[in-house]
Amino acid sequence: MKTFEISTHVETLEKLKQLNLSSIGALYLGDPTCLEYQTNLSNNLQHLKEAIDIAKEFGVKVYLSTFAVPRNRHLGPVKKFLEKALSLPLDGIEVHNMGLLRHMNKNLNYTGEIHVGFFANIYTHESVKVLEGYGVTKVFLNPELSLEEIQFINENTNAEVIIFAHGKLPLGISETCFIKEYASRECRDVCEPLVLTSGKWKLRSFGYATFSGKDWATLEYLGTLYYRGFRTFHIQGLRESPEYINHIANIYRQALENIVKGADNYMQREWIENITSLCPDGICNGYLFRRAGHRYIGKYFGGEALHEIERRERHEAR
Numbered sequence: 001m002k003t004f005e006i007s008t009h010v011e012t013l014e015k016l017k018q019l020n021l022s023s024i025g026a027l028y029l030g031d032p033t034c035l036e037y038q039t040n041l042s043n044n045l046q047h048l049k050e051a052i053d054i055a056k057e058f059g060v061k062v063y064l065s066t067f068a069v070p071r072n073r074h075l076g077p078v079k080k081f082l083e084k085a086l087s088l089p090l091d092g093i094e095v096h097n098m099g100l101l102r103h104m105n106k107n108l109n110y111t112g113e114i115h116v117g118f119f120a121n122i123y124t125h126e127s128v129k130v131l132e133g134y135g136v137t138k139v140f141l142n143p144e145l146s147l148e149e150i151q152f153i154n155e156n157t158n159a160e161v162i163i164f165a166h167g168k169l170p171l172g173i174s175e176t177c178f179i180k181e182y183a184s185r186e187c188r189d190v191c192e193p194l195v196l197t198s199g200k201w202k203l204r205s206f207g208y209a210t211f212s213g214k215d216w217a218t219l220e221y222l223g224t225l226y227y228r229g230f231r232t233f234h235i236q237g238l239r240e241s242p243e244y245i246n247h248i249a250n251i252y253r254q255a256l257e258n259i260v261k262g263a264d265n266y267m268q269r270e271w272i273e274n275i276t277s278l279c280p281d282g283i284c285n286g287y288l289f290r291r292a293g294h295r296y297i298g299k300y301f302g303g304e305a306l307h308e309i310e311r312r313e314r315h316e317a318r
Contacts, residue, residue, distance in 0.1 A: 004226065004256045006249055008237035009065060012039045013047040018242035021058040023253040028094050029055075030119060031238060033173065033207025035074065036187035042067060045084055052088055061091040068096035068119040069173050071206055079103060086110065094139070096120045105134040112135045115162070118170045119209070123269065124151075128157040138162055138232065141189050143169045143216060146290045151228055155293075160232060162223055163219045167236025168204055168211035168246050169284075169293065177206045193239050201279050206239050210271070212293070215279035219302035220298045221288070223259050223266065251275065272300050 005025035009032075010016045029051050030042025041048050042065055055062045064085050070078050078100065082093070092113025095101045097120075104110040116122065116131055118140040128139055136162045141150055142156070154161040179194045180187070193206040195213070202213025218225060225251070233252060237245045251271045258266035275283070286295035289306055296303035 003231070003260050005232045006235060006252055006256070007061075007232065008235040008245055008249065009040070010042060010051075010237060010245075011239075014046075014050050015242055016038065016054060017039075020246045020250070021055065021060050023246070023249040024060055026061040026063065026232075027051075027055050027119075028063050028065040028092075028115075031207060032068040032094070032096055032119065033209040033238065034177065035067050035078075035192065036207075038178070038187075040236075041065075045081065048085060049088060052090065052165065062089075062100050063092045063094050063113070063115060064090055065094045065117065066096070066100060068102060068117065069095055069170045069175060071175065074104075075099070078112060083269075089166065101131070101134050101136070110135070116140065118143065119173050122153075125153045125156040128153060128159050132157065132159050136283065140164065140234070142285045144293065147221075147224070147288050160195065161230065162216065162232045162234050163230045164216060164253060165233035165235060166170065166191050166220075167234075167240070168213070168217055168238075169216050170205070170236070171210045171212060173207075173209040177208055177209065178210075182194055198307075204239070211236075211238075214282040215275075216282040217275065217279075217301065218288070219255060219271065219275065219284075219297070220267065220300055222252070226259050231307070245275055247278055258294045267300070276301065280300060289302070 006023060007026035008024060009028040029048060031040045035043050037109055041051055052062050067074060067078055092115060093104060094115045094117045096117040114138050115138040115316050122128060122141050123137055129202040136159050139155060140162050143164050150161060172220060182301045191206060194205040196203040196205060204211045204213060235245060235248050251274060253264050283296050283301040284294050285297055287293045289297045291297060
């Protein structure tokens with residue numbers, strides 16, 4: 001029985017070579033938000049082979065991350081690449097799209113691990129049960145769900161729920177790339193995110209997707225999550241620097257190791273300072289407590305105590 005596993009996404013071979021894999025148990029290889037740039041591991045078989053070899057040397061599991069929003073014009077190339085990739089020693093495939101999931105299950109007769117990614121927008125246990133019928137073994141839930149909703153789904157399905165532990169929240173994905181609309185460029189390499197600002201609000205757009213400006217953080221509640229039965233924790237690493245992933249993964253690994261040992265107070269002030277430095281646009285976790293997503297509930301990161309929020313809300317409701 002595993003104690004815990006930390007996973008992350010990595011888009012390119014160059015980025016993978018700069019990661020410290022000692023804190024990471026699983027890698028999702030490729031960028032599900034875009035197929036246009038040539039170094040994307042979701043679309044470059046030679047780079048994918050080398051990336052798998054590197055990960056395997058460190059005993060890290062590897063899953064191919066597939067394009068999240070394929071249109072009919074994309075399906076041919078995506079299917080062709082997937083069929084070639086299945087000859088490699090992958091531990092599984094991540095999909096976000098029902099059509100691609102059906103193709104793997106019904107046409108390719110794939111029997112390995114299938115994980116459904118966060119762009120699938122899973123909100124209920126009934127959705128997970130449908131996915132299980134197609135061989136799905138792990139799922140990312142929509143990050144808007146509360147802790148109680150996440151736990152209910154985990155307890156009422158067979159597929160394992162992956163906890164979105166830290167990083168920019170995926171808010172949506174479309175059929176067009178905002179960056180290409182605003183800048184004339186050739187997509188030969190991974191692009192820098194376009195930051196959209198309105199007052200205090202910030203969003204990050206890259207590929208076909210939009211992410212939050214603030215970083216979601218569950219560090220303060222890892223003990224709660226672990227003791228409620230969750231064992232897989234994901235660091236959202238898309239378009240983040242290797243330094244960011246290395247530091248965040250190391251902090252969460254140390255925290256989880258302390259929790260497994262039974263430490264009563266596993267938090268360290270140094271971790272809070274490092275995370276604050278790495279996440280300059282702020283920290284959030286509001287959805288976990290049925291509050292607005294941009295808020296942070298807790299003792300750290302300038303947060304608000306949940307009991308104080310509830311007391312104030314009761315007063316305002318009178």
